[in-house]
Amino acid sequence: MLIQDxxxxxxVMVPPTMAASEAQKVMAENNIRHLxxxxxxxxxxxxxxxxxxxxxxxxxxxxxxxxxxxxxxxLKVAQIMVKxxxxxxxxxxxxxxRAAAIMAENKIGCLPVVDEEKIVVxxxxxxxxxxxxxxxxxxAAKGVRVTVRMPDRHGEFVKLMAVFVERxxxxxxxxxxxxxxxxGYYDAVIKISEVTSAEVHEALRAVEGQQIVDIREIx
Amino acid sequence: MQKILNQTRKPWQKVIMDISSTKFNPAPVLxxxxxxxxxxxxxxxxxxxxxxSFEIHRGESLGIVGESGCGKSTLxxxxxxxxxNNGYVKRGSIKFMGQELVGKxxxxxxxxxxxxxxxxxxxxxxxxxxxxxxxxxxxxxLTVHRGMSEAEAEKHCLxxxxxxxxxxxxxxxxxxxxxxxxxxxxxxVIAMALLNNPALLxxxxxxxxxxxxxxxxxxxxxADLRRDFDTAIMFISHNLGVVARVCNxxxxxxxxxxxxxxxxxxxFASPQHPYTxxxxxxxxxxxxxxxxxxxxxxxxxxxxxxxxxTGCIFSPRCDYVRERCRTERPQLRPVKNPTMNQPTWVRxxxxxxxDPAQWIPPADLLLPQMGEKKISAEPILTLQNLxxxxxxxxxxxxxxxxxxxxxxVKAVENVSFVVPRGSTLGIVGESGCGKSTLVKTIIGLExxxxxxxxxxxxxxxxxxxxxxxxxxxxxxxxxxxxDATMNPSYTVGxxxxxxxxxxxxxxxxxxxxxxxxxxxxxxxxxxxxxRLPRQLSGGExxxxxxxxxxxxxxxxxxxxxxxxxLDVSVQAAILNLLLEIQQEFGTTMIxxxxxxxxxxxxxxxxxxxxxxxVMEIGPAEAIYAPPYHPxxxxxxxxxxxxxxxxxxxxxxxxxxxxxxxxPPSGCRFHTRCPRRQLLPDGGKICVTDIxxxxxxxxxxxxxxxxxxxxxxxxxxxxxx
Numbered sequence: 001m002l003i004q005d006x007x008x009x010x011x012v013m014v015p016p017t018m019a020a021s022e023a024q025k026v027m028a029e030n031n032i033r034h035l036x037x038x039x040x041x042x043x044x045x046x047x048x049x050x051x052x053x054x055x056x057x058x059x060x061x062x063x064x065x066x067x068x069x070x071x072x073x074x075l076k077v078a079q080i081m082v083k084x085x086x087x088x089x090x091x092x093x094x095x096x097x098r099a100a101a102i103m104a105e106n107k108i109g110c111l112p113v114v115d116e117e118k119i120v121v122x123x124x125x126x127x128x129x130x131x132x133x134x135x136x137x138x139x140a141a142k143g144v145r146v147t148v149r150m151p152d153r154h155g156e157f158v159k160l161m162a163v164f165v166e167r168x169x170x171x172x173x174x175x176x177x178x179x180x181x182x183x184g185y186y187d188a189v190i191k192i193s194e195v196t197s198a199e200v201h202e203a204l205r206a207v208e209g210q211q212i213v214d215i216r217e218i219x
Numbered sequence: 220m221q222k223i224l225n226q227t228r229k230p231w232q233k234v235i236m237d238i239s240s241t242k243f244n245p246a247p248v249l250x251x252x253x254x255x256x257x258x259x260x261x262x263x264x265x266x267x268x269x270x271x272s273f274e275i276h277r278g279e280s281l282g283i284v285g286e287s288g289c290g291k292s293t294l295x296x297x298x299x300x301x302x303x304n305n306g307y308v309k310r311g312s313i314k315f316m317g318q319e320l321v322g323k324x325x326x327x328x329x330x331x332x333x334x335x336x337x338x339x340x341x342x343x344x345x346x347x348x349x350x351x352x353x354x355x356x357x358x359x360x361l362t363v364h365r366g367m368s369e370a371e372a373e374k375h376c377l378x379x380x381x382x383x384x385x386x387x388x389x390x391x392x393x394x395x396x397x398x399x400x401x402x403x404x405x406x407x408v409i410a411m412a413l414l415n416n417p418a419l420l421x422x423x424x425x426x427x428x429x430x431x432x433x434x435x436x437x438x439x440x441x442a443d444l445r446r447d448f449d450t451a452i453m454f455i456s457h458n459l460g461v462v463a464r465v466c467n468x469x470x471x472x473x474x475x476x477x478x479x480x481x482x483x484x485x486x487f488a489s490p491q492h493p494y495t496x497x498x499x500x501x502x503x504x505x506x507x508x509x510x511x512x513x514x515x516x517x518x519x520x521x522x523x524x525x526x527x528x529t530g531c532i533f534s535p536r537c538d539y540v541r542e543r544c545r546t547e548r549p550q551l552r553p554v555k556n557p558t559m560n561q562p563t564w565v566r567x568x569x570x571x572x573x574d575p576a577q578w579i580p581p582a583d584l585l586l587p588q589m590g591e592k593k594i595s596a597e598p599i600l601t602l603q604n605l606x607x608x609x610x611x612x613x614x615x616x617x618x619x620x621x622x623x624x625x626x627x628v629k630a631v632e633n634v635s636f637v638v639p640r641g642s643t644l645g646i647v648g649e650s651g652c653g654k655s656t657l658v659k660t661i662i663g664l665e666x667x668x669x670x671x672x673x674x675x676x677x678x679x680x681x682x683x684x685x686x687x688x689x690x691x692x693x694x695x696x697x698x699x700x701x702d703a704t705m706n707p708s709y710t711v712g713x714x715x716x717x718x719x720x721x722x723x724x725x726x727x728x729x730x731x732x733x734x735x736x737x738x739x740x741x742x743x744x745x746x747x748x749x750r751l752p753r754q755l756s757g758g759e760x761x762x763x764x765x766x767x768x769x770x771x772x773x774x775x776x777x778x779x780x781x782x783x784x785l786d787v788s789v790q791a792a793i794l795n796l797l798l799e800i801q802q803e804f805g806t807t808m809i810x811x812x813x814x815x816x817x818x819x820x821x822x823x824x825x826x827x828x829x830x831x832x833v834m835e836i837g838p839a840e841a842i843y844a845p846p847y848h849p850x851x852x853x854x855x856x857x858x859x860x861x862x863x864x865x866x867x868x869x870x871x872x873x874x875x876x877x878x879x880x881x882p883p884s885g886c887r888f889h890t891r892c893p894r895r896q897l898l899p900d901g902g903k904i905c906v907t908d909i910x911x912x913x914x915x916x917x918x919x920x921x922x923x924x925x926x927x928x929x930x931x932x933x934x935x936x937x938x939x
Contacts, residue, residue: 010416041366
C-alpha cells in the first residue's frame with residue numbers, strides 16, 4: 001500500500017490570487033479542511049488549513065475598524081497560506097506508514113503529494129490513513145477477530161500460520177504489533193472469514209507457546 | 220463498504236469498479252444543478268437543455284445517453300464554455316470542484332478550468348491541427364499549461380503515447396495527423412487530454428466514427444485510464460452498448476430534459492422511465508433471432524424545442540399516459556430500490572406503477588408478422604470469383620509515361636456466393652473491407668474487373684450499358700445517407716414517381732395513385748407528396764428512399780447501411796418496415812451494415828468480409844455460434860452489447876487494417892489473426908497459401924486453414 005494507492009487524486013486546489021473569503025467557501029462547499037494552493041500548472045505554492053483563517057491579532061491591532069474590514073475583504077490566499085517552503089510533502093511512491101509517521105511527528109493533518117517537478121498529484125490526510133488502518137485489519141468483513149500473543153522469536157508466526165494452512169481459513173485482515181505493556185511479546189490480530197469462534201478457539205488454543213488474548217465475532 | 224477481492228480476470232469477465240472512494244470523498248468533481256441552457260434565435264430563444272441535475276465523483280464515469288437533438292452535446296459545451304455566441308446558461312449552477320462556473324468571465328474560467336477539464340470530440344480532426352506535427356501539438360499542451368521544457372515535454376508525451384498503447388510512438392510523433400488512422404488519431408487526442416492529468420474528462424461520442432474493433436480497443440483504453448488516473452468521466456453517446464461497457468452511472472436525456480439517472484446495471488435490468496424502456500425495446504439484441512424478438516419502435520416524434528408539450532415532456536408518446544401527465548410537470552425524484560444502496564432518479568409521476576415486463580404493444584403499433592418466409596431454392600443472384608480492382612495512378616514520371624509498375628487497389632477479391640430468391644443476405648465488415656464496392660459492382664455503378672455475376676439468369680458482369688431497362692428495373696438500391704441521395708429540388712412525389720415513369724410499371728394516369736399507395740405503406744400521409752426533402756426528418760427521408768427503391772417493383776434491393784445514420788427508435792421502425800416489405804412483396808435483399816446486432820436480427824444469411832475477401836458465410840445463427848472464423852470471433856467480441864452483465868469474450872486485434880494496395884499474401888487476415896498460433900510453425904501456411912473453403916453444412920463456409928474441429932472447440936463469444 002503506497003501513498004499513491006490511498007491518496008485522493010485531483011484534490012480541490014486554489015490559485016494564490018483568490019480571495020480568502022472565497023477560499024473559505026470552497027473549503028466549506030467541498031467539506032475539506034486542507035486546501036493546497038497551486039499555480040502555473042499545479043505547482044505547489046502553499047497550503048491553506050482551517051487555522052489559516054484565524055485572525056492574527058497582532059496584524060490587526062494596528063488598524064482601525066474601517067481598515068480592518070477593507071483588509072479582510074482584500075485578503076488574498078497568498079497572504080494567509082503556509083508557504084511552500086514550510087509545507088511538508090511526500091512523493092507518491094513512498095509507503096503509507098511513512099506518511100503516518102510524518103504526520104504524527106510534525107503534528108499535521110495532511111500531506112500534499114507531489115512528483116519530482118513539485119506538481120501536486122494528490123493529497124493524503126489523516127482520514128485516508130484512518131481508512132487504510134480499518135482496511136488493514138479488515139473492519140468491514142464479517143468473521144471472527146482473534147488476537148494471539150506470541151513471544152518475539154523467530155518462527156513463532158509460522159507456527160500460527162501452520163494452523164491456517166491446515167484448516168485453509170480465509171484471512172480478511174491481519175496486523176501485528178508489539179504487545180502493549182508486555183515487552184518481548186507480539187500480538188497478531190487476524191480476521192478470519194466463514195468460521196465460528198468455537199472453531200478458532202479450539203484450533204488456536206493448541207498452538208504451543210501462544211495465547212489467545214481476545215476473540216470476538218463480527219457480524 | 221463493498222470490498223471486491225481482486226480475482227484474476229477471465230477473458231470474458233467485466234471488472235466491477237470499487238465504489239469505496241465515493242464514500243470517503245463526498246465532494247463531487249462536477250455538480251450540475253437544475254441547469255437550463257438556451258440559444259438566442261431569431262424571434263426569441265430556445266431552451267435546449269432544461270432542469271438537468273447530476274454529480275460525478277472522482278473515478279466515476281457517467282454516461283449521458285439520448286437520441287439526436289436531446290441536448291447532450293449542448294450540456295457538454297456549457298461546462299467548457301463552448302456554447303458559441305448565442306448560447307448561454309439561463310438558470311442553474313455548474314460547480315466544478317466546488318467552484319461555480321456559471322457567471323464567470325472568460326479569463327476567470329480559463330484559470331479555474333485551466334488544466335483540470337479536458338474534452339475529447341467525436342471527430343479527432345477537430346482537436347488536431349492538421350498543419351502541425353503531432354509532437355509539436357502534444358508538447359504544446361505541456362509547455363503552455365505547465366511551463367515545462369521541450370525535452371521534458373517530449374519525454375512525457377512519449378510516455379503517454381505508450382500508455383494509450385500506440386504502436387511505435389517515436390515515429391508517430393513525427394507524423395502529421397492525416398498520416399495516421401482514425402483510431403490512432405483518437406488515441407492521440409485522448410493522450411493529449413490526459414497529459415495534464417485533468418480531474419474531469421468529457422468525451423463527446425468519441426468512438427462513433429470508428430470501426431467496431433477499433434472502438435473496442437479505445438473503450439478498453441478509457442477504462443484502463445480511468446482506473447490509473449482516477450479521472451471523472453462524462454461520456455456522451457447515443458449507443459447504449461458502449462455506455463454499458465464503459466460507464467458506471469447512466470443519465471438518459473430526452474428533448475433537453477434528464478428523464479432517468481441510475482447505476483448502469485440497474486438501468487438495463489430495471490429501467491424506470493417509459494422512454495428508457497422504449498429505447499431498450501427498440502434495440503436489436505445480439506443474442507436474439509428475427510423470429511424470437513421484434514423491435515418495438517417508439518411511436519411519434521421528438522417535440523421541437525419551441526413546441527414542447529405542457530406537463531410531462533414525454534407524454535405525447537408514452538404508453539402509460541394519464542391526465543396528470545399532461546398537466547403537471549414531473550420532478551426528478553428518487554425511486555427506492557431495496558437491492559441497491561444508490562436509488563434510481565426518474566422524472567415520471569407513476570414510475571413505481573409501471574412494470575416493463577407487463578408491457579404489451581399498443582394496438583395501433585403495426586408490427587410485421589413473424590411468419591415463415593417464402594424462400595425458394597432458386598437463386599436470384601450468383602457471384603463467382605468476382606474481382607474489382609481500381610487502378611492507381613502513380614505520381615512519378617515513370618508512371619505518367621506509362622512505364623511504371625501498375626498498382627491496383629484490390630478492393631474486392633474473389634467473392635463467390637449465391638442469394639436465393641426471397642431471402643436476405645447481410646454483409647458485415649469494417650471500413651475498407653470492400654462491401655460498398657461489392658454492392659456498387661453488383662448494381663452497375665462500377666464495372667467488375669473479372670469474374671462472373673448472374674442476376675436472374677442474365678449476366679451482369681459487364682458494363683452498365685449492356686444491361687437493359689428491365690434488368691435495371693429489377694435491381695434497386697437504398698443508400699446510406701438519405702440527405703445526399705435525394706434531389707433537393709424535387710418533391711417527394713416527383714422523386715418516387717420517376718422510376719415508375721421511367722420503367723413504365725404503371726400507366727401514366729395511375730402514377731399518382733400508385734405513389735400515394737406506396738407512401739401509405741411507408742406510413743407517410745398524403746401530405747408528404749408535395750413536400751421537399753429539406754422538410755423531412757432523417758427517418759422520413761430514408762422511408763422516401765425506400766419507397767423510391769420499391770417504386771419499380773424490383774426483385775432485388777441492395778441496402779447500403781440504411782439505418783446507420785438514424786436514431787435507435789427510428790432505426791427500429793425502418794427495420795420493421797423493411798421486414799414487412801419483404802414479406803409482402805417477396806423481395807430479396809442484400810443488406811450491408813457494420814452493426815452486427817442489426818444484421819443478425821434482419822438477415823437469413825450473413826457474409827463477413829475483410830479486406831475484400833469473404834471470410835465466412837452462412838445462415839445467421841451459424842455465424843453467431845462456434846465454429847467461428849477468427850475474424851468473426853474478434854468482431855463479435857468487440858461489439859458493445861447493451862447489457863452490462865453479459866459475459867463477452869475479450870479478443871482484440873493488434874495493428875490496423877493493411878492497405879488494399881498491397882494486401883498480405885495468402886490469407887489476408889494473417890497479419891492480425893489471433894488464432895494463428897494454433898497452426899504448426901506459427902501459422903506459416905497462412906502466409907504462403909490461400910485458405911480453403913471449409914464446409915460446415917447447411918451452407919455455412921469458413922475461409923480458414925485452421926481445421927473445423929479446432930474451431931468448433933472454441934466457446935461462444937457471448938454467454939448469457
